[in-house]
Amino acid sequence: PNLPIISGDRDELMEVFQNLIDNAVKYGEEGSTINIEANAADSLPEVGGSGIVITVENKGDGIKAEHIARLTERFYRIDKGRSRKMGGTGLGLAIVKHIVNRHRGQLLIQSHLNKETTFTVLLPII
Numbered sequence: 001p002n003l004p005i006i007s008g009d010r011d012e013l014m015e016v017f018q019n020l021i022d023n024a025v026k027y028g029e030e031g032s033t034i035n036i037e038a039n040a041a042d043s044l045p046e047v048g049g050s051g052i053v054i055t056v057e058n059k060g061d062g063i064k065a066e067h068i069a070r071l072t073e074r075f076y077r078i079d080k081g082r083s084r085k086m087g088g089t090g091l092g093l094a095i096v097k098h099i100v101n102r103h104r105g106q107l108l109i110q111s112h113l114n115k116e117t118t119f120t121v122l123l124p125i126i
Helices: 010-027 080-085 092-102
Strands: 035-041 051-059 106-112 116-124
Touching (some): 010 051, 010 116, 092 106
Antiparallel strands (some): 035 051, 051 116, 106 116
């Protein structure tokens, strides 16, 4: 209730977070907790101005550093066999990045192997 209101397309923003949470469930360690946080920020790094910061973090195998820069490319999959088996198309994170960019925001990805992966969405107040 204490978060600022942002301007944006509700359906598109729902798609962003549904995708990130779905990926956290699919690729997280079975039985582990998924942490989701939303906080106000006075100054968004690389975006500028105030806004909100939403993080989705899961515990699991993590993502090797060489894959992180390519994760938001259309049809890019780290493990093609695993992704197909789980029903992935390789489009989800590309769509997430596109929607976040349309809302003048930024998508950040951090991962530590065999620990956690965190997707952070920065959205400015308009």
